Amino acid sequence: MKLMPKLSNLILCTLLVIITAIPLTAQEKTLTWDELAEQYECPEWFRDAKFGIWFHWGPQAAPEQGGGWYARHMYMQDVGRQTFGKMAYPYHLMAYGHPSEFGFKDVINTWKAENFDAEALINFSKENGAKYIVALANHHDHFDLFDSSYHPWNSVNVGPKKDIIGEFETATRNAGLKFGVTSHDDRFLNWWKPAFGSDKDGKYAGVPYDARLTKADGKGTWWEGLDPKDLYGPAPEDRTPEIIEDIKKNWLKRHIELVDKYKPDLLYNDGFNFTYGEYGKEVTRKLYNNSLSENGKIDAVMLLKRKAKGTVNEVESGGSNTLREYPWQSEITFTDWFYKKDRHLTHNARTILEMLIEAVSKNGNLLLSMELNPDGTIPHEIKKSVVIVGDWLKINGEAIYGTRPWKVFGDGKSVRGEEVETVEGELRNATANQKHGEHFNQRTTATPAFANDEVRFTTKADDFYIIVMNPKGGEFVIPSFGKSSEVSPGTLKGLTQLYDGRKVSFKQSNKGLTINMPAVNGDSYPVVLKAKFKK
DSSP: OOOOHHHHHHHHHHHHHHHHHHHHHHHHOOOOHHHHHHHOOOOHHHHHHOEEEEEOOSGGGSSSSSOTTHHHHTTOSOOTTOGGGTTHHHHHHHHTOOTTTSOHHHHHHHOOOTTOOHHHHHHHHHHTTOSEEEEEEEOTTOOBSSOOSSOSSBTTTSTTOSOHHHHHHHHHHHTTOEEEEEEOGGGHHHHTGGGGOBBSSSTTBTOBOGGGOOGGGGTTSTTTTOOHHHHHOSOGGGOOHHHHHHHHHHHHHHHHHHHHHHOOSEEEESSSSOTTTHHHHHHHHHHHHHHHHHHSSOOOEEEESSOOTTSEEEEETOOOSSOOSSOEEEEEESSSSSOOTTSOOSOOHHHHHHHHHHHHHTTEEEEEEOOOOTTSOOOHHHHHHHHHHHHHHHHHGGGTTTOBOOSSSEESHHHHTOEEEOTTSOEEETTTGGGSOSTTOOOOTTSOOOOTTOEEEEEETTEEEEEESSOOSEEEEEGGGSTTOTTOOOEEEEEEETTTOOBOEEEEOSSOEEEEEOOOOSSOOOEEEEEEEEO
16 A cells, blocks of 8 residues: 655654654763762873963963952952962052052953963973963953853953963864863852952042942943943842852853863862852763763863862862872962062972972872963063973973872882971971871972982883982982882882983892982982882
């Protein structure tokens, strides 16, 4: 029996719709956060990369002085215990005028990033050892550095008139590196409260700062059509639960767009918990589902300052006190996160290498914030240090990239808890800082040098690396490698300097491994010894 032509065509069309809908439905199915967290494992690319460079840069870089929280502290005559921002208010008066007349919204307008060259910055980072790049998407100042559809105060509309994140992302992909973004926006409501105040004394006592201005006040100004409330948030007395909920929903829209538009491999929320609770989880869910769809596996990283299932732990301005089972990341910066000429550098090449080696030996990565001048160029003294780090990695990267930790992370006086005599002749307990938390326990330019017997260990397949942190010519002992040690890797067959293949003499006994380091001229950066053990 033949079907009527019209009926036949109708059935055929119906079948085509059903068939084509099957893969579409499967493709659109996304996993819940709990399902994603249950199967999550830190990606191998992140574990192998070890060293990343972070461009923590934005309009707060425009003022030359005043600390990393300039936008907040410029509204505070007294910063209390936050002394890193003590210059912000007086500097602002001198450079820009009173914050009732020239506020942070106006500082944003002065920031033009006129020499910003994402390609040059990424190529410099890659040349000097970075395996992934991270860029600041927004800070506590509530200013988006990307083409945001849901927030008018962004770098495309105001200031540079550039999609900063977009340019970084394109240059990073072209360089063949992984790309990440960071968001620090969750605290902006409380962070901005001083902007709604006024001077307590002096000529402008009682005159409201510019956060009290309205959209109507902008008529005839450069910011006409923009609403200060969208930047600073509503006045504290107007923050009803409903308004705060709307702010959270707006945060969600902005960050879903950030994840969808720029497809980062890594996302860091600057907080100990997911930003705004379930909203933060939803953004992470989107990040992971996107990665799962594109890669067939979750190949993305979500960083939090607390240890949470489905994420990787981040330690700010510090490092782990122990060898960790799960991968983690240390983050450090040169001054106060935004480059300021009135602040000394917290780090140099020596301390960056020490923090990197410490992290890698304990199953972690190091993310270095390379602060930029307001115009987008690298300050000379920062560039100099990063080049030295890059030169060291060109020679010794074999002991860093793609490695895994050993049974213990290292040996030496600080590991054993012994007192260390510094160059200045002072005595300190090398483990004193380790009694405190891990955040902000970093080694800095003010930290006394390591003892000569301080070593860290990394491994790669059958290769074993002993990294001597502060090498001096002469003998020193590593008790961990004693033949009777509980963690002994076995009998040592050979020991060479990685950078020149020169053999290093040693003696191994039950009590330890005695290494006779070749002479070192003056101060030296860490030296890597490649060891072969008989199994």
